[in-house]
Structures are given as structure tokens and as C-alpha cells.
Amino acid sequence: MTTRTSNTTGTASLQVESLQKTYGSGPDAVRAIADLSFAARTGELLCIVGPSGAGKTTLLKCISGLLAPTGGVVRIAGRKVTGPPEGLGIVFQEYGRSLFPWLTVEKNVELPLREKGVTRAVRRRLVTESLDAVGLGDSRDAHPWQLSGGMQQRVAIARAVAYEPQVLVMDEPFAAVDAQTRADLEDLVRSLWSRLGVTVLFVTHDIDEAVYLGERVLVLSRRPTVLMEDVAIDLPIERDQVTTRSDARFAALRTHVYELIRATQQASPDASAADASARG
Numbered sequence: 001m002t003t004r005t006s007n008t009t010g011t012a013s014l015q016v017e018s019l020q021k022t023y024g025s026g027p028d029a030v031r032a033i034a035d036l037s038f039a040a041r042t043g044e045l046l047c048i049v050g051p052s053g054a055g056k057t058t059l060l061k062c063i064s065g066l067l068a069p070t071g072g073v074v075r076i077a078g079r080k081v082t083g084p085p086e087g088l089g090i091v092f093q094e095y096g097r098s099l100f101p102w103l104t105v106e107k108n109v110e111l112p113l114r115e116k117g118v119t120r121a122v123r124r125r126l127v128t129e130s131l132d133a134v135g136l137g138d139s140r141d142a143h144p145w146q147l148s149g150g151m152q153q154r155v156a157i158a159r160a161v162a163y164e165p166q167v168l169v170m171d172e173p174f175a176a177v178d179a180q181t182r183a184d185l186e187d188l189v190r191s192l193w194s195r196l197g198v199t200v201l202f203v204t205h206d207i208d209e210a211v212y213l214g215e216r217v218l219v220l221s222r223r224p225t226v227l228m229e230d231v232a233i234d235l236p237i238e239r240d241q242v243t244t245r246s247d248a249r250f251a252a253l254r255t256h257v258y259e260l261i262r263a264t265q266q267a268s269p270d271a272s273a274a275d276a277s278a279r280g
């Protein structure tokens, strides 16, 4: 794991340019993403929020090369994404299904490194460093089913971090854990991000979580999706669950994002009308 001291060096590690995605064709076509453009600079922590059905999963599938866009392009470290990109690490919401139950914690973290062709000595170092970084240095010989949900999600995070991705994508990763664990994991993400300087794209439907974590929050409209606003989160770099969340600036930012999302939920025309107009 490379430790970097400065964030946001100015180059874009993730670029989404005029991305469009329509599912199907003809009268049954569903226009999910109308037109979306944004970039994340190297070492930036970007959150994406939007109402349910806003196209967040569609966007992530296009970024991770699992789904071909209808229009536009995604680039990671300047390279156009046409399939699962090498420089991308993903942490999914369903940690229970993303870990192999028959492998130990250590082997789960090591597996993608083997597939990447990393030598044994380097694998050992990366596994040790990443498990220590998420506070699981003592659980390397355990199996996932012996761990709590929060610990399992730490394993998934360690596995993604050990891979040394250029961009770490997290898809609603804490939706299934209790509130205290969620707060701890949020702080873990902030601390890993500031220590490693990795670019993080964190998708959530939780407005408070987005504002607490992000340096920027991209607010998506209901579908067909466009970017409603790119909100700069001008809170201090050092954040704390109690102090930050009781800060007046935090309250103002969360209210602003909340109002944007409420406006898009109440907006008309509805998506089916938009589909019809897109089809002409």
C-alpha cells in the first residue's frame, strides 16, 4: 500500500463524460441516465446521492465496465473503460455475498492479488498492511461467518485497499449494519482515504452520510438522470461524528442537499413522460 500525504493533486483519475444509458429499445425503452458528466481528481473523496431509482447502480455498472453505456465515455486514469478496469476496487453493500465463506479472512484479501499476479512476498505485505489498516490484524485466520457484519465489511474494504486501486468505488457499503458500526466504518473510510490518498467514489442514499464523508457531493436527479448540483463540502478535513454533525455548517449543507432531493422527487414530468419525449 502506497502511503501518500497530499490529496487532490489536480489530475483526474475518474472522468465521466456525457454518459447516457437507456435500457432496451422501442416502446419499452427505459431511459435511466439522460446525460451525466463529472470528474474526480486524484485523491478526492466524492459522494453521490440521489433518490431511489436515480440511476446510481446504473452509473456504477458503467464505471466498473459491467454495463456498456448507450452514449458517452468513462475513463479511469485516462483509459477508456470497455470492461472491468484494472485500477478499480469495489466494495459492495452485500458483504455477506462478496466474501468466500470457506476462505479465511487472510485468503479472502489475498485472492485478487494472486489473480493479479502479485508475488508471494508482496502479497503477504499488502495483506498484513491492509488488515492492520482496518483493525483486523488479529482476525486473519478467522472465517467470515465467525465475524460480525461490520467486521465482514472491514474485510471487504481491506481486500479492495490491498489491491491498490486508483479508484475505490463503494456502493452503499454500510446500508446493512447498525448505526454505531456504520459510524465507525464511516470514520474508517475517512482515515484510509486521508492516509492512502486513494480516489474514493462513495454512493449512498443517506444524505447525512454523504455530507459527513465527502469533499464534494454530487446530487443526482430522478431518472432520466442528470446532475442537479455538485456541492462543495467546505467542512474541516478532520471530522468527528459528534463535533462535525453538530456543526451549523453541516446542518446547512445537509438541508441544502435534502431540499435538492425533495425538489427532484416532486418534479414533473414523470420518468415515463420523459421516456416518451426521448423516443419522440
Ligand code: ADP
Pocket: 023, 024, 030, 031, 032, 050, 051, 052, 053, 054, 055, 056, 057, 058, 059, 223
Ligand atoms: P438506483 O441505484 O439509483 O436506485 P438504478 O440504476 O438501479 O437506480 O435504476 C435506474 C432506473 O433504471 C430505474 O428506473 C430502474 O427501474 C431502471 N433499470 C435498472 N436496471 C434496468 C434493466 N436491466 N432494465 C430496465 N430498466 C432498468
